[in-house]
Each structure stands twice: as C-alpha cells, then as structure tokens.
Amino acid sequence: MTRPQRDDEFRLEIADLAFGGIGVGRHDGFVVFVPDTAPGDVVDVRVRRARRRFADADLLEVVQAGPDRIDAPCPYVPRCGGCRLQHVDYPRQAEAKQAQIAEHLARIGHLPDVEVRPIDHALERFGYRNKMEYSAAPDDTGEFTLGFHQRGRWDRVIGLDACLLATPAGNAVRDHVRAWGRREGIAAYDQREQAGFFRHLVVREGVRSGELLVTVVTAPGGDDVVDSLARELMGEIDGIVGVLHAINDGVAETTQGLPTRIVVGRDWFTERVLDVSLRLSAPSFFQTNTVMTEVLYGRVAEAAGLDGGQVVFDLFAGVGSIGIALGRQAKAVVAIEIIPEAVEDARRNAEANGLVNHRALCGDVGKIMREHREELPRPDVVIVDPPRGGLSGRAVRRVLEVAAPTLVYVSCQPATFADNAARFIEGGYRLDWVQPVDMFPNTPHVEAVARFTMQAGA
Numbered sequence: 001m002t003r004p005q006r007d008d009e010f011r012l013e014i015a016d017l018a019f020g021g022i023g024v025g026r027h028d029g030f031v032v033f034v035p036d037t038a039p040g041d042v043v044d045v046r047v048r049r050a051r052r053r054f055a056d057a058d059l060l061e062v063v064q065a066g067p068d069r070i071d072a073p074c075p076y077v078p079r080c081g082g083c084r085l086q087h088v089d090y091p092r093q094a095e096a097k098q099a100q101i102a103e104h105l106a107r108i109g110h111l112p113d114v115e116v117r118p119i120d121h122a123l124e125r126f127g128y129r130n131k132m133e134y135s136a137a138p139d140d141t142g143e144f145t146l147g148f149h150q151r152g153r154w155d156r157v158i159g160l161d162a163c164l165l166a167t168p169a170g171n172a173v174r175d176h177v178r179a180w181g182r183r184e185g186i187a188a189y190d191q192r193e194q195a196g197f198f199r200h201l202v203v204r205e206g207v208r209s210g211e212l213l214v215t216v217v218t219a220p221g222g223d224d225v226v227d228s229l230a231r232e233l234m235g236e237i238d239g240i241v242g243v244l245h246a247i248n249d250g251v252a253e254t255t256q257g258l259p260t261r262i263v264v265g266r267d268w269f270t271e272r273v274l275d276v277s278l279r280l281s282a283p284s285f286f287q288t289n290t291v292m293t294e295v296l297y298g299r300v301a302e303a304a305g306l307d308g309g310q311v312v313f314d315l316f317a318g319v320g321s322i323g324i325a326l327g328r329q330a331k332a333v334v335a336i337e338i339i340p341e342a343v344e345d346a347r348r349n350a351e352a353n354g355l356v357n358h359r360a361l362c363g364d365v366g367k368i369m370r371e372h373r374e375e376l377p378r379p380d381v382v383i384v385d386p387p388r389g390g391l392s393g394r395a396v397r398r399v400l401e402v403a404a405p406t407l408v409y410v411s412c413q414p415a416t417f418a419d420n421a422a423r424f425i426e427g428g429y430r431l432d433w434v435q436p437v438d439m440f441p442n443t444p445h446v447e448a449v450a451r452f453t454m455q456a457g458a
C-alpha cells in the first residue's frame, strides 16, 4: 500500500458513501474520500490532503457513472454547501444513512449487534424545509443577493434564484427581499471587510397553518430601512404574521440569541403536527421538516408504548411538542428545556391543547433533574431529544439515576448517539431497536428513534 501525496492524480472506483455523504474508495489499498461521487462511479481525482490513514481528494472527472448516480436537479450543485447527495438516487441515499447509523454504533459505541430497522423514507424529496436562513452578499457584479455559503468557503455566498429544499413561500420571501435590496441599493454585509448592513434573512413557516415569520438580521442601525421592508412584505406576501429585526454587531455569523425588536405583527407563529396545534416563538427550536416530524413522533409513540398510566419526562423539549403529542396517553408529562421562550411556548401549548397534567421546567436537563429530584414524580418513560452534541455526561448520569423502565432517544447525530447509547447500556439499559427516519433528503443528515429498556436487577 503506497500512501498518496498531495496533488497526486489517479483513477479509482467509489465503493460506498461515508458519513457526510462523501464517496469513499481505495487507491492501491489506501482509503480515499472524494466528495460529489456516488457508489460505483469510476472517477479521476486529485489529492487535496494526505493523512496517515486516509486521503481527501477532489473529483476531476466522472469517467464512468455508477448505477445510483443521477443528474442533480439543482443548478447550484455541487457549489452550494446545502445538498451533498442530490446526485445520488434517493433509495441509495436513504440506504447509506441507515448503514451509517449501524456503523457508528459498531465503531463508536462498540455495539455491532444492534437491530437497526429499515429507514423510514422521506415523504417529500424536495420543498420540505420549514425554516430557511439566507446569507446576504454582493454577487459577482456587486449587486445585493441572498443565498447560501459556497461549500467550504466562509467568505463566499452563492446567490440563489431558487432553493429546491425551500417551500414556495420560503423562496418567494427571499426573492422579494432580494428585489427590494437591489432597488433600494442595500449594502450586503461583507464578512472579510466586516462592513455593510444586511446580514441574514430567516424565514420560518407553519406549513400546515400557512403562517410565516420573517427575521431580518443586520448590523446596528437602519431601523427605518427595515421598517419600510417589513411594511412592503406584509402588504405583498400572504401569510406573514410578523417581521422581526435582529441586530448582530459581532463578527460571528449567527442568527440566534441577538437583540431583536418586533417591526410589525408578532414574534411567533403557529404550526400543526398530528392533531396538536403549536405556538412557536422566534427563538424556539422546531423540527425543520413538518411532514416528517409526524413520522418521527409516530416512532416515538411506538417506542414509548403509553397506555394512559405512565409518567413521561420529555427532556430537551423545545416547545413541548413530543410530550404534548403523546400526552393524552400519559398520566403526567414533565418537560425540561433550556430556552425560556420555548418553555413559555410549551406551557401555552399544553394548555391550548387541553393537557392538564403537563409541567414545563426551564434550564439545563442535568441541573434541573438534580434540583427537582425530590419533588418530581418517578418517570415510567424518559424521552430525550438532544441537539447534535448529544447528552452531556451529567445529563446521562441524571437519566440513569431516575432509571425509567423505558428510555426513548431521538437522535439527530449518529456519532453522539452511539456514544450516549454505550453509556446507557453500561448503566443497565438494553437497546431494543433503532429506527432511522429520513427527515432531510439530499443532505447527509439523519434522524433516528431508539428504544432502551431497563434490565431487571440493573
């Protein structure tokens, strides 16, 4: 086996898709990762970086297309950083995600024998995202544009005429703001120079309610400019219930946790999942694919197996949606969530959906479970739905302390899930099954629901 060097060029066959949607093959026995390739492709590549055990290479040419390669329908593939798998036929995308969950459990969790069920396919391949975050930038001719970062480039934005993952409303708001920006000569924020005004446009949508909440993120000042945009948007686009103005005077490209004012309307919108109506405030998290959220929550219900007699802990609860959707089959629900606005949403949502046995607590899961240990009922079912980083060691310990007979884990990151799963098993749980759910077609992201059962005598 010879280790390739930087800039080496050679031909290889892609054997599989690795995590992140990147093709992987072997050159003279040496593992090589090549983005934008599909299994079975024969490709010419140039090595970008050679490491001790593998190399990263760029695709030069597809010499022979593999059986799962298709023409990506989006013209911004592969430059745009959003979709990494559009060039792969959907069933193969889904299969790769399922395999990656099993691989992570084996490699990171040392759990090679877990039952990973066939993945639930996405019901819609495109137009499924209920939240879009566009970055502003000058285009090649210097005009104001809105789009996504070019893959691998923090300082370059690709202006978009359409995003195939966005809904028609999500695309319409972006187009309108871009036309306004050009007409009014608005300066897009330049990250290199750290100068300019307009930074981001965030469009959130209640797909079932038809309500849209728009947040404009700018450098400080310009209230009158944003006010006039907001009036225009409210007048021109159906369904907008509020326009917010957030100020980012820092270097970090964030849209979260910024000082925000309501320009017109309100700072929340509504959505429906299953038969639950939800209020979602601007800072609150919600699953970004409404239709597949129902499939996901259906799997959570299956794993929880409620019959009306159980106390449920809904940890990392967001606006309380899981606990409320399942709550009618529970004796009581305790939700824990760290974002105060989301906790307030959860309280209102429980009340609006007629759930009297629901309590929402605000704070870090690990901390709140300890602080309220004496006073909280013992849970029969604990549901955890952490962000990508998974549960902290402290949160894992708290969940093990309450030792609920059933633990349901909703994961959006196979690596942290695999690590947490191993800890729960060390603590006395058995992992019964894992159900992958494809919430994000054309991207490498994958969601999964897992059921753990506490072992007798543990």
Ligand SMILES: C[S@@+](CC[C@H](N)C(=O)[O-])C[C@H]1O[C@@H](n2cnc3c(N)ncnc32)[C@H](O)[C@@H]1O
Binding pocket: 284, 285, 286, 287, 315, 316, 317, 318, 319, 320, 321, 322, 336, 337, 338, 339, 342, 363, 364, 365, 366, 385, 386, 387, 412
């Ligand atoms: C993946 S979301 C899940 C939300 C909700 N279960 C749903 O289905 O929409 C994770 C949630 O955990 C919250 N969170 C993050 N870290 C937390 C912590 N240490 N303690 C409590 N909540 C946390 C986030 O604010 C977010 O609402």
